[in-house]
Amino acid sequence: MGFTAVPRGRVRGVTVAAVAALATAVAAPAWAAPGVDPATVDRSSDPGATISISKVVSTPTIPPKPDVVLLVDTTGSMGPAIANVRTNLQQVIDNVRGAQPSAEFAVASYRDEGDGAELFRVRQNLTADATALQSAVNGLAADGGGDLPEAWINALFQVSNGAIAYRSGSSRMIVLVGDAPSHDPSAGHSLAQATAALQTSSARVLAVDVTGSGGGLNATGQASSVAAATGGQVVGSAPDTVTAAILNGLRNLDVTVTPTVTSCDPGLSVSFDAASRTQQSGSDVPFTETITVAGDAPQGATLHCTVDFLLNGLTGGPAFVEQITVRVNDVTPPTVVVDDRTVEATSPAGAVINYPASATDNVDGPLTPTCAPPPGSTFPLGATTVTCTATDAAGNTGSDTAVMRVVDTTAPTTRCVPTNNPSGGNVPGSYNPDGFYQLTATDLVDPKVDVYIGDAADPSVRFGPFPAGTKIKLVQAPGAQSRVKDGAGDIDYKVTLRGDAVITGVDDAGNRSTATCLVAPPPK
Secondary structure, three states: OOOOOOOHHHHHHHHHHHHHHHHHHHHOOOOOOOEEEOOEEEEEEOOOOEEEEEEEEEOOOOOOOEEEEEEEEOOHHHHHHHHHHHHHHHHHHHHHHHHOOOOEEEEEEEOOOOOHHHOEEEEEEEEOOHHHHHHHHHOOOOOOOOOOOEOHHHHHHHHOOOOOOOOOOOEEEEEEEEOOOEOOOEOOEOHHHHHHHHHHOOEEEEEEEOOOOOOOOOOOOHHHHHHHHHOOEEEOOOHHHHHHHHHHHOOOOEEEEEEEEEEEOOOEEEEEOOOOEEEEOOOEEEEEEEEEEOOOOOOOOEEEEEEEEEEOOEOOOHHHEEEEEEEEOOOOOOEEEEOOEEEEOOEOOEEEEOOOEEEEEOOOEEEOOEEEOOOOEEEOOEEEEEEEEEEOOOOOEEEEEEEEEEEOOOOOEEEEEEOOOOOOOOOOOOOOOOOEEEEEEEOOOOOOOEEEEEEOOEEEEEEEEEEOOEEEEEEEOOOOOOEEEEOOOOOOEEEEEOOOEEEEEEOOOOOEEEEEEOOOOOOO
16 A cells, blocks of 8 residues: 555544543443342242242442553554554553553554565563553554555454453453555455454454545445444544544443342242343343242241342342341131030020130131130020131131030920819828829920820820810729710819820920829729
């Protein structure tokens, strides 16, 4: 290419202003309050349920460890630009290190395929030694360059394939300064090969297109292609444009955030939608957290988990530790027990039943149930359903039912009591030759027991029913027909039987008892 130089002032503006702006911008913190949000989770949950929480881990800025390679075209037309770099190199180094003290620089140069040893040279590998860098730049000299294209594709391949000893974890930028496109292939290396090498080494290309008689780096679109593929840019010589490109290139280092459950009570577990995520430091890293309460988790218990969000495998301190508290809801109702009971009636109203009932809750322990009808109530004859309920502190209600049965299985007391002779007015003794009786039958439950009269000599005879208290004149006539007639006076009936009178009392429940009225046979 020819020897026409780009005006000196333009190159100087690109170099000094861009790096000075970089130093100022990178010095400002990107994030003031790193940590995990929310840092505490305090919830209540049913057993077997899950809780989904959106987490944001705001990572601290990990400043770039810049490895900056100045890759300069040293063909004949670049003399003024090289002189500018030589003059202002120390200012560049000072400005960058003012923001990033760990920054290191390398200096390399390229020419064209016919320029022998000057095809590609590493003048100074990465170093923090400003004197050594200045010596390397002082050694740059503009010369050579036959045809229009140069050999910068080969140079990019070389700086990405072992020619530069990059530091581990550094932010790598190759500042390619030139005024002409490149041969492709260039010294045996294609643009595709150079791009792949750059991507493998994670190096960005900032192509500073010095337009002039050579047509510029991007005359055929090569520079824009490699810049786009590496996340870099093609810029002109305006200081603000180059500054923005450098700031974008010297990015904060990546950080890998790994949620790590450090402790969890039995019955509680925590998982995340990703085991880890890697992003540029100083950014917000999202996670979806799922808290699972086991189905058999103890109800009423308060369970805890602790999660540490590690940064590049290391703890980030208390701000990156999450505390989880889950109160397990009591969802189980109390167990209420009341049993069926059967009791004997003690009066026409039935019977008093003091039945037992109990309630126990899995959390609250013993409870006192409420029953309807309550224990100690008088239950009528027959079956009555009792319902007992108990409510625990969590509002769960349990119940049980039972049937209280009051039965009447007790027979009435039946008697045949000798009574007075209406005409004589005397109450007879145990021997009742006159045959006057009162039929009595009493029962605890039935106030009106039915009384029947049978004939001991004839089982088919059954007269009645008669009300208890009935008075009869009983006549025994072995050869007569058994019969009942109305009596006279206070004698209700006259009863003639062949044998003794069998008196049977029957209550409403069908219980029965008997008595016998013995009478003397009539005189002969």
